[in-house]
Amino acid sequence: MDSREGEGPQCLKTLKDVRRSHKRDVLQTPVSRCRMGTGTVHPEQATACKGNQYLSGSHCCDLCPPGKKLVNDCTGITETECSPCGAGEFLDTWNRESRCHQHKYCDPNLGLQVQGTGTSTTDATCICHEGQHCSSDACESCILHSPCAPGLGVKQLATGVSDTVCEPCPVGFFSKVSSALEKCHPWTSCDTKGLVELQAGTNKTDAVCGFRNRMRALVVIPITMGVLFAVLLLSACIRKVAKEPENKALHRKVGWQDPVETVYPDDFPGPHSIAPVQETLHGCQPVTQEDGKESRISVQERQ
Incomplete structure (x- = not known):
């Protein structure tokens, strides 16, 4: 009886040493038995670790913080060994990874450009060029925004991650171009301009107005x-x-010929030494004919 009582405090002392050595590892370490006379303590295996810890063998080791990777697990006398990620690498959570992740590459040939530069704790972010959007949720490539055809208007503009949403132009509205930006436009109101409607509008054409x-x-x-x-x-x-x-x-009148009057010497009294005079009406003008010459003038000569 006395020997058992003498070994009791030794058993308790050993239990305290065990708990001290495992205070960072074991959340709860019940003692299975403490054999009297030997002073031996047998702790049970750890069944749960604290947050930001992981179980390695019989020890709860601390996880590596964001931006660092695991080099060595902890032991009974050493803590977890971590090292920072290299250039172009990152780890964004508490981890036990042996390697860091590479930053995302924004390939310009796929329509991508850098939106945010990566750090040791964050990944790089990419965005599509203007007029394009991501082809998938992972945004590994970009495609052009879809235009709305004539007769359709833009209901919702495209973004960097979503395509254009189109809708048919209702009655009273039209869209005559293919565009990824323009909405349906209302028909021109001829009455408000003091005009009359010469031609009604359609979903693709505007109304035509004119004067009354x-x-x-x-x-x-x-x-x-x-x-x-x-x-x-x-x-x-x-x-x-x-x-x-x-x-x-x-x-x-042109075809009518003027009459010709011939005057002979015998018609005049007195000596005949005076040269006979022939009056010829030519265009109502008198013409004097010399003595001894015939007094007929052809029509061609008068003309």
Whole structure:
């Protein structure tokens, strides 16, 4: 009885030493038994570790913080050994990784550009060039924004991670171009401008407006031009017909020959030494004929 009581404090002392050596590793270490007389303590295996710890053998080791990787696990006398990530590498969580992750590469050939430079604790971020968006959630490549065809308008603009959302233009609206930016436009209101609607709009074309007398002008102008042309043509015909009698009379006058009056010497009393005079009416003008010459003048000579 006395021997058991003498070994009791030794057993308790050994238990305290065990707990002291495992205070950072074991959340709870129940003693299975303490054999009296031997002073031997047998702790159970650790069943749970604290946050930011991991179980390695019978020890709870601290995880490496973000930006560092694991080099060596902890032991009963050493703590977890970690080292920083190298250039272009990162680890963004508490970990027990033996290698750091590489920063994402923003390939310009795939339409990507750097949005944020990576650090030892964060990855690099990429974004698509203007007018493009990511082809997937991972954003490993980019594609062009889809345009809305004529008759469709933009309901929601595309972003760096989503495509354009289109919608049909309702009645009273139109879109005549293919665009990834333009919404449907309302038809022009002719009444508010004091005009009349000459042509109704569609989902692809705007309404056509004009002046109130334009429709009348479109009808009156051709008729007026036709009447004016007919009047001019009739006037020309009348003038032509009126000139025909004058032309005929002129032809008759030209064809009529002037009479020729011949005066002989015997017709004059007195000596015949005076040279006979022949009066020839030529264009109503007297002509004197010399003596001894015939007093006939042909029509060709008079003309």
